[in-house]
Amino acid sequence: MNSKEKNVCNDVVVRFCGDSGDGMQLTGTLFSNLSAILGNEIATFPDYPADMRAPQGTVGGVSGFQVHVGSGIYTPGDEADVLVAMNCAALKVNYKVLKKMGVLIFDTDSFDEKNMEKAGYKTDNPFTELGLSDTIQLVPVALTSLTQKSLEGFGMDNKAVVRCKNMFALGLICWLFNRPLEQALHFLGNKFGKKPDLLKANSKVMTDGFNYGNNLHLNISTFEVSATTELPKGKYTIIAGNKATAWGLIAAAKKAGKELFLGSYPITPATDIMHELAARKDMGVKVVQAEDEIAGVCTALGAAFAGDLAVTSTSGPGLSLKSEAIGLGVMAEIPLVVIDVMRGGPSTGLPTKTEQTDLLQAIYGRNGECPCVVIAASSSDNCFNYAFEACKIALENIVPVILITDAYLGNGSALWKLPKLEDLPEIHPHTATDANKENYNACTRDEESKVRYFAYAGMEGFTHRNCGLERDSVKASISTDGANHAKMVETRAQKVAQVANQIPQLTVEGNPDADMLIIGWGSTHGHLLSAVNKMNEIGKPCALAHFNYINPLPKNSAEIIKKYKKVVVCELNSGQFATYLRSQIPHEYLQYNKVEGQPFNVGQIVDYLKTL
Known part of the structure; x- marks a missing residue:
C-alpha cells in the first residue's frame, strides 16, 4: 500500500x-x-x-x-x-x-x-x-x-x-x-x-x-x-433518541410501581417509540395502536384514570389533533405524558426533517386557560432522562406533561451508559390514601401544592365523578359560577407553577465572566455548546444557558439572564422561545433562527456571533 x-x-x-x-x-x-x-x-x-x-x-x-x-x-x-x-x-x-x-x-x-x-x-x-x-x-x-x-x-x-x-x-x-x-x-x-x-x-x-x-x-x-479515555466504568450501548425515550418510560413505570400504557398512532418521526414499547410485553408494557391521533390520547386518558402510567406519542400534526383531549386531562386533573417528536411543518410539512416549531403549540395550543408542564430533551441519550422526568412530574403533580424531542434527537444515536434502576430517582405518585377517604371528591387536594389526591377507577371507598366540565372547587360538582371558575383557573395554574420548586436551577456553561449569553433549548445544546467553546477559544468570551424545563422555567432564570449585556436566543424556528421569554422575563433579546429542516451549523453560528 x-x-x-x-x-x-x-x-x-x-x-x-x-x-x-x-x-x-x-x-x-x-x-x-x-x-x-x-x-x-x-x-x-x-x-x-x-x-x-x-x-x-x-x-x-x-x-x-x-x-x-x-x-x-x-x-x-x-x-x-x-x-x-x-x-x-x-x-x-x-x-x-x-x-x-x-x-x-x-x-x-x-x-x-x-x-x-x-x-x-x-x-x-x-x-x-x-x-x-x-x-x-x-x-x-x-x-x-x-x-x-x-x-x-x-x-x-x-x-x-x-x-x-x-x-x-x-x-x-x-x-x-x-x-x-x-x-x-x-x-x-x-x-x-x-x-x-x-x-x-x-x-x-x-x-x-x-x-x-x-x-x-x-x-x-x-x-x-484516538479512543476516548475519560469514559466512566460501566456498561455502554448505542442508543437512538426514540429508543431512549421508550426505555425511560419503562424505567419510570418500574420506579412508580405502575404498569405502562401507550395509546398512540403511527406518525413520522415518533413511530419508533411505539415499535420499541410494543416489543416489551415481557416487561408489562401495554400498547394500543389506535385508529387515529384522538383515539390514541383518549385511550391513554382512560388508562391513566384506571391507574396506569399513561403515555401518548406523536409529532406536530398529531399534537394539534390531541389538543382537546389534553385539555380534558388538564380540566379533569389526570396524569398524562404526551411525547412530541417535532418535525418540519406546518401540516404534513417535512415529515423526515427536524425543527423546533411546535414550542408555542406545546405551551399554549389548547382552548381556554389550559396550562401543561413542558420539558425538552437535549441529546439522543438524555431522552431517557427526560422521559423518566416527564413521568415523575406527571404522577407526582397529577398534570399532563408534554415532552418535546425532535427528528434530529429521535433518529440520531449516541453512546450511552446504561443506568442501574436503583440509582434512578424515586417516584411517589400523588395517590389518595385512607386519610383522604372521608368526603373524597375530584377536588380533594393538598392546599399548599394545589395537587389533587388522585383516586383511580376501582379504588374502594373513593367513588367520585369527574369530567371535562368546570367543577365546584369544594364539592367537585358541575359549576358555571364565574367566581368559582376564576378560582379553579388559578388553582390549575398554581399547580403547574409550583413544579418550579422541584426542577433543577438553570446552569451556565462556558466563560462565567462573559458579557454575551447564548440561550438555547432542546436539541440544539450540542451545536450551541460547540459554538460557545469555539468563541472562547478565539478570545471572544461567551456563555451558554440551555433550557430543558420550559414551563415552568427554572426559578433562577431571570437572575441569570439579566446579568448579561447581550443575550442571543438561538433556535430552529422563527423565534418562539424568544417570544416566550419576553413574556416571562422582559429583557432585550437578540435572535439567531434557522428554519430549513436541518440542525444548526456550528461554523455559521460562530460567524454570526463574531459580528455582535
Missing part, C-alpha cells in the same frame, strides 16, 4: 449517501457501532427523504447518514472528512458538506451519462461542474462491478447482488479508518444472523472491500481516531 502514514486525529466526520435503497442507514449504523465499541464517542445524523421511494438516481431520493467519531463529541459535525457517494445524484446533494481536501469515495459505475442526466448535471464532468476538481481527494472505486465480481457463483439475481455494494463500501471504510474487519463482521452477523445466505454474501463483499483498500495504491492517509 503506497499510502501516507496514518493520520492520527481526535475526531473525524464521515457521511454516507446514496439512493434510498442503497442501505446508507444500515451502513452508517454499522460503522457507528463499530466506532463506539472501539472506545469512541459518536453523534449520528440520519437524513432521508419523505418519499416512500423516489425514482432511482434522482436528487429527490437521496438518503444520507452522517456520523461524528472521536472524543468530546457534541454534534454530528458541520463538514465531512470523508464522503461516500453511491451515485452522482448523491454527490450533487451532499458535495457541499465535504471539507476542503476531504476524501470522496464514489462509485464510478454510477457516474455514466444516463445517471448524470437524471441527476440534472449540465456537463459530462460532475467534479468540475461542482467546483471539486482541485479541492478534494478523489478515490474512484467501481463499487457496483466489484460487488458483482465478488458474488459470482452465489446464484443471486443482479438486483440482489447490487444491493450488497454498500457492504463493499463499508469494508473499504473499515480499511481507511483502521477498523478491525472481524468486529465489523460480528456486527453484520447480528444483523443478518437469521438469513444465512444473505449474511454469507454480505460478509464476502465486505471482506473484499477491506482487501481492496489494502491493495490500493493511493497517495492518501488512512485515519487513526
